[in-house]
Amino acid sequence: MKSQITKSLDYLGISSATLCLVHCLVLPFISIIPIGISHNHWIDLLFASIGLFAVVKIVKTNTLRYIKIILLVAMSIILLSIIYTIITHNHTLFLYVGGIGMIVGHVLNFKRHKH
Structure with missing residues (x-):
C-alpha cells in the first residue's frame, strides 16, 4: 500500500x-504572438507547490x-529561481535545470519501486 502511494506521488511529481x-518552454514562443499572453511567475509557483507537496511526502518515506x-x-533550485523572478522580473535558466532534476528524481524513484 505504501509503495502505491509513493508511485502516485511520483506520477504527480x-x-x-x-x-x-x-x-516554461512553450510560453515564450506564444508570447511573441500579440494576443496578450505573457509569462506569469504565479503559474510557476503553482507548479512548484504541487511538486513541493510530492517531494516532501517522498522525502518522508524510505527512499534512497x-x-x-x-x-x-531540484526543488530548491526551482523555488530560488521563482523567488528571483518575483523580485527582479528576470527569468533564469535555473528553472529548467530544476525541472529536469525533478523529472529525473521522480523517474529514478519510480523505477526503484518497480524492482
Whole structure:
C-alpha cells in the first residue's frame, strides 16, 4: 500500500514537473504572438507547490538518500529561481535545470519501486 502511494506521488511529481517545463518552454514562443499572453511567475509557483507537496511526502518515506538529495536540490533550485523572478522580473535558466532534476528524481524513484 505504501509503495502505491509513493508511485502516485511520483506520477504527480513527474506530471507537474513536465507540465511546468512545457509551460516554461512553450510560453515564450506564444508570447511573441500579440494576443496578450505573457509569462506569469504565479503559474510557476503553482507548479512548484504541487511538486513541493510530492517531494516532501517522498522525502518522508524510505527512499534512497541520493534520490532524496536530487529531489531536494531540484526543488530548491526551482523555488530560488521563482523567488528571483518575483523580485527582479528576470527569468533564469535555473528553472529548467530544476525541472529536469525533478523529472529525473521522480523517474529514478519510480523505477526503484518497480524492482
